[in-house]
Each structure stands twice: as C-alpha cells, then as structure tokens.
Amino acid sequence: MIPGLLGTKVGMTNIITELGAMLPVTVIKAGPCVVLQVKTKKVDGYDALQLGFGDKKPHRATMPHIGHAAKAKTGPKCNVREFRIAEATEIAIGDVINLETFGTEDINYIDVSGVTKGKGFAGVMKRHGFGGKEASHGVERKHRSAGGIGGSANAGTGRAVKKGKRMAGRMGYVRCTAQSMQVLKVDTENDLMIVLGSVPGPAGSLVEIRRAKKKG
Amino acid sequence: MGSPLLDLVEKAYLKPKQPTYHIGDTVDVRCRIVEGSKERIQIFTGVVIAEGGKGVSACITVRRIVGNEGVERKFPLHSPNVIDIDIKRRGKVRRAKLYFLRDRIGKARKLRELRVQHKKTAKPALAAAGA
Numbered sequence: 001m002i003p004g005l006l007g008t009k010v011g012m013t014n015i016i017t018e019l020g021a022m023l024p025v026t027v028i029k030a031g032p033c034v035v036l037q038v039k040t041k042k043v044d045g046y047d048a049l050q051l052g053f054g055d056k057k058p059h060r061a062t063m064p065h066i067g068h069a070a071k072a073k074t075g076p077k078c079n080v081r082e083f084r085i086a087e088a089t090e091i092a093i094g095d096v097i098n099l100e101t102f103g104t105e106d107i108n109y110i111d112v113s114g115v116t117k118g119k120g121f122a123g124v125m126k127r128h129g130f131g132g133k134e135a136s137h138g139v140e141r142k143h144r145s146a147g148g149i150g151g152s153a154n155a156g157t158g159r160a161v162k163k164g165k166r167m168a169g170r171m172g173y174v175r176c177t178a179q180s181m182q183v184l185k186v187d188t189e190n191d192l193m194i195v196l197g198s199v200p201g202p203a204g205s206l207v208e209i210r211r212a213k214k215k216g
Numbered sequence: 217m218g219s220p221l222l223d224l225v226e227k228a229y230l231k232p233k234q235p236t237y238h239i240g241d242t243v244d245v246r247c248r249i250v251e252g253s254k255e256r257i258q259i260f261t262g263v264v265i266a267e268g269g270k271g272v273s274a275c276i277t278v279r280r281i282v283g284n285e286g287v288e289r290k291f292p293l294h295s296p297n298v299i300d301i302d303i304k305r306r307g308k309v310r311r312a313k314l315y316f317l318r319d320r321i322g323k324a325r326k327l328r329e330l331r332v333q334h335k336k337t338a339k340p341a342l343a344a345a346g347a
Contacts, residue, residue, distance in 0.1 A: 014273050015229050018295035019250070022273075027225050055308045187225075194225060201221070 002102050003014050003083035004032045004147035004210040009114065009194070011203040015184070015194070025184060028112070028193045030209055031098040039082070048084045049091060052077030052148040053206075078089065079206050100188045102209075109180045109212035110193075115199035118173035128166040151209045179214040226271045229295050237276070239264055240314060245278055245291055246300040248341075257299065260289055263307065265314035279317060286318060306327025 007030035014022050018113040022084070037050035054077060058066060061076035069076045072094040124130040125144040132144045146168070150161045179200050199207060237243055244261045262280030265288070269275050275292045292296045 009226075011219050013226055013271060015225075016272060016292065020292075020295045022292060022295070026291070027222055029221060042234050147313050190221070190224060192221065192225060207257060 001089065002097050002134055003049060003085050003087075003100070004030045004051075004079055004208055005097065005102050006033050006051055006079055007031060007191075007207050007209055008054075009199055009201055009203055009205050009207050010192070012198065013068055019123065021070055023184070025194050025196055026181075026199045027147045028195065028199065028207060028209065030193045031102070031191050032096050033098070034069075034072055034077065035091055035093055035095045036069060036072045036074075036080060036095065037078065040090065047087055049080045049089075050080060050082050050155065051097070074197070081208055083208075083210070089102060098188070099186055099191055099193060100149035107211060108157050108183055109215040110183055110195065111210045111212050112181055112195070112199045113175060113177040113208040113210070114205055116172045116200045117173055117202050119171040122171035123168045124166060127168060130166075147205045180212045219241075223271070225345070229272045233295055235262055235301040235303065237265065237301055237303055239312055240309035242307065243278065244296060244302040244304060245289075247291065248297045248299055248308060250297075259321075260291075261304070262289075263296040263314065263317065266285050266312070267315055279301065279314075 009029045010027040010029050011028050012024060012027055015025050016022050031053065033051040033053045036052045039046060039048040039050065041047050051073070052069065052074070056065075056076040056078045058076060061069075065076045074094065119126065123144050124142050125132045130146060133139045133142055135143060135148070146166075149165055149167070180196070181191060181199065182196040184196055186192070187194075193209070201207065221299065241263055241264050245262075245340055246257050247260065249256050249258045260278060260280065262263050262278040264276050265279045266277040266279070268290075270294075273292070274294060275290050277290050279288045281287070288309060292303075293301075304329070
C-alpha cells in the first residue's frame with residue numbers, strides 16, 4: 001500500500017453541484033512521485049518510502065543529490081519526503097507512483113500537510129483568538145491588547161509570568177495538517193485531486209497527501 | 217483564472233453559453249426553486265446592477281423593488297438553478313456598478329428607466345458599433 005503522495009497546491013475555486021450548491025474546493029496536483037529509496041527496519045531502523053517530486057535542473061543539484069537519484073534511475077528532485085510504512089512492501093526503488101497507484105478509488109478522505117502562509121508578527125487577537133477590549137466605555141489605545149499577563153500572586157511561585165503565556169509574536173509558516181479532507185473528484189489523466197475546503201499554504205506550495213487517519 | 221490547471225477543473229462546471237446582458241439591463245431571471253420534492257420556476261425581474269467573480273464563480277446582482285422595498289439577489293451564472301436570463305430593456309449607464317441606485321428613491325429611481333432604450337431602437341446602434 002502506498003502511504004502517501006507529494007503534490008502542489010494549485011489553488012482554490014468553486015464547483016457547482018447539480019442541485020446548485022456552490023462548494024469551495026482546493027485543486028491539488030498530486031504526483032507523479034518517484035521512489036528514491038526504500039528504508040527498512042533491518043538497515044535503517046524503520047520502514048519508510050522516500051519519495052521525490054518535481055524535477056530539479058541537474059546543474060542546480062549537488063553531486064550527492066544526483067547520485068542518490070541515479071540509484072532510482074531518475075534525475076534529481078526538488079522535493080524529497082519520507083512516508084512511514086507499516087512493513088516492507090513490494091514497492092521498489094525507482095517505482096513511479098501517481099494517483100492511480102495511490103488507489104484513489106477507495107479513498108474518500110485524505111489528510112493534507114503543508115506549511116501555512118506566514119502572517120508576520122501578529123497580535124494576540126489574530127494569533128490566539130483573544131477577545132481584545134471594548135471599542136468604547138472608556139477604553140483608550142488598547143482595543144486589541146492582551147490584558148493582564150499575571151499578577152503579584154504569581155511572584156511567590158518564583159516567576160512573574162507563566163511560561164507559555166500566549167502573547168503576540170510570529171504567526172504562520174509552520175507545518176500544519178488538514179485532516180479528513182473530503183475528496184470530491186480525481187482526475188488521474190492530469191494528476192489532479194479536488195478536495196472540499198481549504199488546504200494549508202499558498203498556491204504553488206508543496207503538500208503531502210496521506211490517507212485520512214481518522215476517517216475512511 | 218490565471219492557472220491553466222484551475223481553468224481545466226472549472227471547465228467541467230461552466231455552462232457552454234451565456235446570455236449577453238449588460239450592466240443596467242432590466243432582465244428576467246428564470247430560476248429553479250426546489251421545495252421538498254416539488255420543483256417550480258420563479259422569475260425574478262430587475263436591473264443588473266453589478267457583476268462579480270470569474271470562471272464558475274461569475275455572478276450578477278439583480279435589484280428590484282418589491283412593495284417599496286429594494287430587493288437584491290445574486291445569481292451565480294453557471295448554477296443549474298439559473299435557467300435563463302431574458303433581457304427585457306437595455307439601460308444606458310456609464311459605470312460597472314450601479315450601487316448609486318440604492319440611494320435613489322421614488323422617481324429618481326425611475327428616471328433611470330426613462331433613459332432606457334428599447335431593444336428595437338438599440339439593436340441597429342449595436343450592430344453599427346460591432347461593424
């Protein structure tokens with residue numbers, strides 16, 4: 001069984017059902033990926049498939065990179081990711097896997113991992129969903145402030161502000177997984193997958209597709 | 217939409233032909249209404265005051281007055297529920313969004329309709345413009 005696929009997020013659009021409902025969908029170009037290495041428990045300590053996706057120009061790749069890809073009889077790849085597998089499979093190094101071999105017919109839900117859009121330095125309302133303060137009733141210049149971060153009662157415990165206190169800071173550009181995304185349509189001819197709803201990251205970014213962990 | 221792959225996906229959901237309406241036209245939008253198991257066709261008559269979206273998301277906003285109350289409805293052009301759009305009168309307008317109509321009351325609203333050219337007279341002018 002193929003554990004997953006690599007792909008790029010093409011972008012979002014709508015599709016209209018026969019009943020006239022407009023559904024927000026994300027289009028993902030999934031695969032084809034090349035198996036660059038098959039890791040086994042005996043040799044590597046765990047079982048996994050190393051997949052490569054997207055070609056890289058040979059003059060931009062390093063020799064070790066080219067040599068590694070050459071073992072799978074392919075050129076260097078832009079994106080290389082590992083997918084854990086339960087046990088050794090018949091999938092061999094150099095195999096090309098795509099939506100068809102992924103077994104899309106019995107897959108209704110997938111998990112999609114990617115790197116979210118960076119939001120920069122964000123305040124607590126945006127970053128942690130704090131309520132902020134009122135617009136009026138005497139509130140001045142602190143409508144979006146975080147409020148108290150700990151009183152003198154905390155001083156007795158040895159620190160004034162608790163560790164992990166949610167504050168403003170860098171937001172986004174972290175790995176995130178959208179779980180149980182419903183697959184609406186699969187186009188094996190063009191390697192396209194259409195899922196309901198949004199997927200982490202900007203259009204054009206790399207996404208990892210796995211069988212849904214929590215939903216069949 | 218920019219991305220050829222997105223266009224490819226959208227293509228399957230686009231209607232092959234769209235009516236050639238313009239902003240400011242008074243139109244009859246025939247739409248399918250499903251009530252439980254029953255299905256009927258409702259006609260919504262009004263002025264096209266805006267269009268928005270592209271590809272499958274393309275839609276028009278139609279404004280009409282019901283009992284002295286303005287009613288606006290957005291119709292997705294590629295929805296199967298929007299069966300047909302008949303152009304009844306052409307409006308003479310100079311902008312793409314006719315939101316100013318929302319502030320017009322009574323006769324001011326009607327003034328616009330006075331400026332409307334009838335299709336018969338409008339047609340030769342259009343043909344001349346096309347040639």
